[in-house]
Amino acid sequence: MDCKKIVKDALAAGRSHLLEPEAYQVCDEFKITYPQFIYVSNTEDGAAAARSIGFPVAIKVVSPQIIHKTDAGGVVTNIQSEEQFTNEYDTMLQNVRKNAPAAEISGVIVQKSMPKGVEVAVGGLRDSQFGPVVMFGAGGILIEVLQDASFRLARLDREEALRLIKETKIYKILQGVRRNEPSDVEVLADLVVNVGNLLVDIPEISELDFNPVLSYPDRYAVIDARILLSSLIQTSVSNSD
Amino acid sequence: MINFIAKNVSGLTHRAVSGKTYIYWYGYIIIYVIISLLLEKPEGMIMSAAGQVKGSLSGLFNARSIAVVGASPKKDKPGNQIIRYAQAMDFDGQIYPINPTQKTIEGLTCYPDIMDIPGRLDLIVLVVGADECVRMAREIARRRDEKGDVAGIVVVSGGFSEGGSVKGGEKEKAMLEPLQARSIRLIGPNCLGIVDQYSGVNTTFDVPPYIKGGVSVVSQSGALAASFLTWAKDMEQIGISKFFTVGNMADVGVDEAVEFLGEDENTKVIALYVEGIRQGRRFVEAAKKVSQTKPVVAYKSGRTSFGSGAVRSHTGAVAGNDRIYDGAFRQAGVIRAATIAEFFYTVCAMGKQPLPRGNRICVLTVVGGPGTICIDALQATGVVEMARLSDGTKEYLKEILAPTAVVGEPHGYVDLTASVTKEMHEEIVRIILADEGVDGLIYLNTPPPFLSDEKLVESILKGYNSFPEEERKPLLCVLTFGSNVSGLRLLFERGGIPTMEFPDVAAVVMANMIRYSEWKNAHKTFK
Numbered sequence: 001m002d003c004k005k006i007v008k009d010a011l012a013a014g015r016s017h018l019l020e021p022e023a024y025q026v027c028d029e030f031k032i033t034y035p036q037f038i039y040v041s042n043t044e045d046g047a048a049a050a051r052s053i054g055f056p057v058a059i060k061v062v063s064p065q066i067i068h069k070t071d072a073g074g075v076v077t078n079i080q081s082e083e084q085f086t087n088e089y090d091t092m093l094q095n096v097r098k099n100a101p102a103a104e105i106s107g108v109i110v111q112k113s114m115p116k117g118v119e120v121a122v123g124g125l126r127d128s129q130f131g132p133v134v135m136f137g138a139g140g141i142l143i144e145v146l147q148d149a150s151f152r153l154a155r156l157d158r159e160e161a162l163r164l165i166k167e168t169k170i171y172k173i174l175q176g177v178r179r180n181e182p183s184d185v186e187v188l189a190d191l192v193v194n195v196g197n198l199l200v201d202i203p204e205i206s207e208l209d210f211n212p213v214l215s216y217p218d219r220y221a222v223i224d225a226r227i228l229l230s231s232l233i234q235t236s237v238s239n240s241d
Numbered sequence: 242m243i244n245f246i247a248k249n250v251s252g253l254t255h256r257a258v259s260g261k262t263y264i265y266w267y268g269y270i271i272i273y274v275i276i277s278l279l280l281e282k283p284e285g286m287i288m289s290a291a292g293q294v295k296g297s298l299s300g301l302f303n304a305r306s307i308a309v310v311g312a313s314p315k316k317d318k319p320g321n322q323i324i325r326y327a328q329a330m331d332f333d334g335q336i337y338p339i340n341p342t343q344k345t346i347e348g349l350t351c352y353p354d355i356m357d358i359p360g361r362l363d364l365i366v367l368v369v370g371a372d373e374c375v376r377m378a379r380e381i382a383r384r385r386d387e388k389g390d391v392a393g394i395v396v397v398s399g400g401f402s403e404g405g406s407v408k409g410g411e412k413e414k415a416m417l418e419p420l421q422a423r424s425i426r427l428i429g430p431n432c433l434g435i436v437d438q439y440s441g442v443n444t445t446f447d448v449p450p451y452i453k454g455g456v457s458v459v460s461q462s463g464a465l466a467a468s469f470l471t472w473a474k475d476m477e478q479i480g481i482s483k484f485f486t487v488g489n490m491a492d493v494g495v496d497e498a499v500e501f502l503g504e505d506e507n508t509k510v511i512a513l514y515v516e517g518i519r520q521g522r523r524f525v526e527a528a529k530k531v532s533q534t535k536p537v538v539a540y541k542s543g544r545t546s547f548g549s550g551a552v553r554s555h556t557g558a559v560a561g562n563d564r565i566y567d568g569a570f571r572q573a574g575v576i577r578a579a580t581i582a583e584f585f586y587t588v589c590a591m592g593k594q595p596l597p598r599g600n601r602i603c604v605l606t607v608v609g610g611p612g613t614i615c616i617d618a619l620q621a622t623g624v625v626e627m628a629r630l631s632d633g634t635k636e637y638l639k640e641i642l643a644p645t646a647v648v649g650e651p652h653g654y655v656d657l658t659a660s661v662t663k664e665m666h667e668e669i670v671r672i673i674l675a676d677e678g679v680d681g682l683i684y685l686n687t688p689p690p691f692l693s694d695e696k697l698v699e700s701i702l703k704g705y706n707s708f709p710e711e712e713r714k715p716l717l718c719v720l721t722f723g724s725n726v727s728g729l730r731l732l733f734e735r736g737g738i739p740t741m742e743f744p745d746v747a748a749v750v751m752a753n754m755i756r757y758s759e760w761k762n763a764h765k766t767f768k
Contacts, residue, residue, distance in 0.1 A: 129521035133565050151568030153525055159763065160572060167571070 003029045007204045011231050019062050020109055023225035030198045032191060032210075034222040037111035043089050049110040050085050056113035059089060060224075061096050065103040067226060072100045078113050114221050117214035118173055118183050122191055122222075124154065124199045125207040126230075132199035136161075136192055138170040139212035154196030161189035161196075174215060183215040191220060206230035296424040298493065298501045300392025302437045302483060304363035305334035307444070308355055310377055311368030311398075312338030312346050319397065320368040322446035324349065329450050332441030337362070355380060361390045366434060366444045371400030371409070374430065375416045382419035393426035395434035395444045402489050403431045413491050421492065432488025433463035438481045439507050445484070454480010455509030456592045459498045461487055461516045469512065469585060476727055477734045478589040482507035496524040503531030512588040513539040513575070521565075525573045532574030533764055536591050536757050539575050540584040541566050574760040576753045582746050587753045590739040594715040596758040599680035601628035602751055603673055605655045606685040611721050611744040612656055615683055618748030624755050625748070627653025628679040634672055641665065659689065663697040670704030674714050681754070683747050685719040688726065698732040705738065715754055719747045 003026040010018055018026065021039045038049035039062070050057045061074030069075050073095030076088045089108065096105065119139030127133050130153055137149025150167040152160060165171055165185055176182035191213065199205060209226040307327060313320035320340075324347045327336050338346040341353035352358055355365060355377075365381060367374050374396055385391050401413040413430065420427050428434060434444030438453045447467040456479040460466035463486040473479040482505060485498050495515055502508045511531065518524045528537050541563075570577045578584035602625050606612030619625040630638075630649045638648045643660035657669065673679055688697065705716055718733050720726050723742035730740040741747050 127521070127562070127565050129518060129562070130525070130565055130569055131522050133568070149564070150571075151565045152572050153522065153569055156572070163571070163763075164568070 003202065007202055007229060011204060011229055013064075015064050016229055017064075017067055018227040018229065019064065019106060020060065020225055021062065021107075023227045026198065026202070026227060027222060027225060030194045030201075032194050032198075032222060033220065034225065035112040035114055037109050039107055039109055041107040043086055046089050046108055046110050047082050047085050050079065050082065053110060053112050055082075056080050057085070058111050058113045059085075059092060060109040060111065061092065062106045062109055063096070063100070063103045064106065066096070066100055067228075069224075072096050072103070073098070074100075114214050114223065115216075117216045117221070118170070118180075119212040120170055120174070120188065120215050120220075121149070121209065121211035122188075122195050122213055123149075123207070123209045123211065124195050124205070126199070126203075126205070132196065134164075134192055134196045134199065136164050136188075137168055142170075143211060152192075152196075154199050156193060156196050158186075158189050158193055161192040162186075164192060165189060181217040184218055184220070187220050188213075188215060191222075204229050204231070296392055296426045298393070298426060298497070301364050301395070301426060301428065302435060302442055303440045304392065304442050306337065306358075306360065306362050307334065307364045307366065307442065308337040308339050308352070308358055308362055309366045309368065309444075310339040310355065311366075311373075312340050312343075312351065314340075314343055314346050319446040321346070323366060323368060323397070323444060326443050326445060326449055330436075330441040330443045331450070332443070334363075334441070335360070355384055356387075362388075363390065363392050364442065364444070365391060365394040367394060367396045367398055367430075369398060371398055371412050371416075371430075374398050375412055378416040379419050381425065382423055385423045385425060391425055393428065394420065395428045395432070396430035396488070396491075397432065397434060397444070397446070398429075399431040401430045402491070413489065417491050427492040429486075429488035430491060432486040433467060433484075434486060436481070436484035438483070445486075448484055451484075452477060452480040453507075454482065454592060455507065456481055456512060456588055457483040457485065457502045457505065457508040457510070458512045458514075459485045459487065459495055459502065460512075460514040461490070461495065462514055463488070465514050469514075469588075472585060473589060476730045476740070478739065479592050482509075490519065494519060494524075496520055496527045499524070499531055499537060500527040503527070503534065509535055510588055510591045511535065511537045512584070513537055514584075515539060515541050516543050521569060525569050528570075528573035528575050529764075532757075532760065533766055537573075537575045538578060538584060538587045538591065538753070539570060540578050540581060541570070571760075574757065574764060576757050578753070579749075582743070583749050583753070586739070586741050586746050586750045589741075590715070590717055590750045591754065591757075593734075593737050593739050594717070594754070595710075595713050596761070597681040597715050597751070597755050598758065600624055600755045600759075601626050601653070601678055601680045602755075603628040603630065603653045603655065603676075603679045603682050604685065605657070605669065605673060605682055607657050607659060607661060608685060608687055608721070609656060611685045611687075611719060612654065615685060615719065615744035615748050616651070616654060618745035619683075619751065622749060622752035624752050624759075627651065628676070629653070630655075630673070631676055631678055634676045637672055638669065641668065663692050663700050666697065666700040667704040667707075670701050670716070671707050674705070674708065674716070679714065681715040681717075681751055683717045683719060683744075683751060685721070685744055685747075687722050688720060688729070694726075694729040694732060698729065698736060701733075701738070702736045705736075715751065717741065717747045717751060719744050 006022050024034055040046040040049050056078050058077040060069055066072050076092050079085050079088050121137050121139040121143045123135040125133055132154040133151050134154050135149050135151050137143050138146055148169045150164050152164045174183040174185055207228040210222045212223050214221045309323050311320040312324050315321055324338055336349055337358050338349050338351045340351050343351040345351050367377055381391055402410040433447050436443045436448050438451055458466045466486050502511050604612055604615050629652050635649045645658045647656040716738055718738050718740045720740055733740045
């Protein structure tokens with residue numbers, strides 16, 4: 001589906017963020033890659049999905065009211081078997097209902113669990129003076145604690161994206177420390193470029209967060225995609241004052 | 242260019258008019274742009290991004306006649322000081338004090354009104370109350386309609402949008418409106434105005450005539466810009482091309498100021514003090530273009546947190562407006578100084594010295610402590626590599642230096658110790674700068690009083706100047722006795738060697754020069 005329509009429909013439904021499956025559809029259009037997933041609405045379909053994807057898998061709750069899924073107890077990773085899956089699925093939904101009683105649950109994402117990689121974060125926002133801006137930094141909870149992140153105005157080319165990545169402290173880890181193989185920084189640069197294009201092309205997106213993005217020696221994978229919307233569109237920053 | 246203009250203007254009209262009218266306007270705009278590109282542009286006119294015709298700023302900086310509205314006979318009034326500084330400049334144009342109650346001010350014929358001034362009038366300075374400024378703007382518009390002159394005005398007066406009051410903002414708008422409709426440019430309000438050391442124009446009450454040079458200062462604060470010049474004055478650390486305070490930026494903003502100075506042949510380095518940029522994106526575009534030919538060194542104050550709306554994502558929480566400025570400046574090649582000392586000395590050094598071609602720096606010291614501080618600070622910048630002197634250089638230095646001297650331990654460190662003579666400096670500086678593993682040199686000394694000023698400077702300059710200009714590498718000189726050795730520093734400065742008192746500041750300045758050099762190489766435009 002055309003991502004302009006996805007965004008339009010979400011706004012029309014009164015939502016201020018895209019559901020994760022919708023966010024991945026937007027990713028598709030901008031050549032942003034993420035682990036394979038199946039969107040399900042009950043335990044049985046979930047278990048079937050897990051079998052077809054292959055264990056281990058992760059499950060994540062999808063709700064128009066929940067932006068921070070982990071805080072609501074709506075994420076379980078590294079599920080190894082079908083039996084564990086059924087248990088975890090039900091427990092997770094119970095937790096979510098307890099932690100966020102008002103939240104309407106649209107479904108659950110069953111996604112391939114990814115091997116350990118370097119956690120980075122790629123994000124973007126629309127600044128009142130600078131317009132669409134992209135961010136690259138350390139991922140996971142490190143971003144909040146260390147604030148290891150750098151910014152650039154979108155659009156940007158690959159060379160500028162590489163300079164951005166090299167400014168951060170996490171870059172040293174990406175280069176390979178001790179026995180860890182170096183990460184593919186070039187594909188991360190492409191990801192930053194694509195996020196920049198996404199922000200410029202879809203003005204309804206006010207902020208976005210891909211965190212964590214797992215970085216590997218030959219690729220990357222966006223593990224969580226959060227896209228926030230605003231109906232107050234800034235069409236062109238050149239016109240704003 | 243056309244695409245850019247068309248896109249922006251169509252963006253504006255798109256929301257306001259229906260489809261058919263929209264196409265009509267689009268066509269009209271394209272035809273207008275083509276015609277104005279084909280026809281000769283009116284002299285001194287430029288096209289803004291919004292497609293509006295604006296007068297060029299060069300009409301203000303190259304004014305041959307200046308009127309000062311609010312000129313005063315009293316020595317303790319800004320309206321008097323402005324006249325006296327205007328007279329003190331090397332300016333052979335006309336200065337017209339405007340004051341209905343006086344016959345002459347500072348020996349100049351006084352006029353009751355701007356309409357009475359005979360001949361062409363280029364620039365008008367307003368030093369009257371805000372309400373009077375609004376009235377004067379209409380008067381200036383009338384003069385333009387009748388006589389066709391007045392390129393622009395400088396509004397020194399405050400009482401406008403700077404206070405944040407609705408009334409002040411309205412006055413600013415009311416003042417701007419008749420001027421903007423006639424392409425008359427406005428600098429300020431609430432500013433010191435402009436100085437051009439080459440044309441001799443000076444509208445300030447705070448900047449006396451200065452040495453000519455390659456530094457131009459753009460500032461949102463008149464006080465800081467004037468202080469900047471004053472710090473550098475006694476020891477001739479910089480020479481000035483243009484001084485440009487923008488105040489409330491009702492019309493001319495920092496983006497346009499930087500763009501204008503980018504085109505100015507006399508400007509080699511731009512020093513920029515900003516508190517906030519209204520059109521961030523336009524600034525980045527302008528600065529990026531300018532940085533390809535000359536350095537823009539900036540100090541940005543107001544490091545407050547990002548407060549626009551509820552921030553719900555990590556990116557928003559980490560961002561903070563200040564960090565976006567960081568990224569934007571880097572993208573544009575603008576060197577952002579963390580402290581005012583760094584800001585000041587980076588501008589001074591870049592005004593006099595060539596850029597390093599690499600990042601390998603040698604520290605040459607006569608005094609141990611400051612040398613060590615300098616090495617620490619160089620390492621902390623993260624961009625500097627300590628130079629590895631060649632075996633030949635090391636052997637030669639050991640041969641001529643006292644046995645107590647330390648050569649290349651650690652890498653890039655040469656401690657001459659106090660036994661060095663002033664005459665030896667020439668050879669030492671020459672041999673180190675000639676080493677292919679060295680991209681820049683920082684020389685440190687206190688210096689002790691038994692070294693004669695003239696001889697020391699002469700010796701170092703001989704060594705430095707033994708290279709043809711295009712082969713020269715940056716040399717920074719740290720004299721830790723500071724202003725106590727101002728005579729010595731003046732000699733160095735006149736010889737083109739920047740001096741500073743603090744070793745860590747010199748290290749940061751050198752790192753800034755390296756960063757800019759790297760940025761410039763990565764953004765080379767091939768013609």
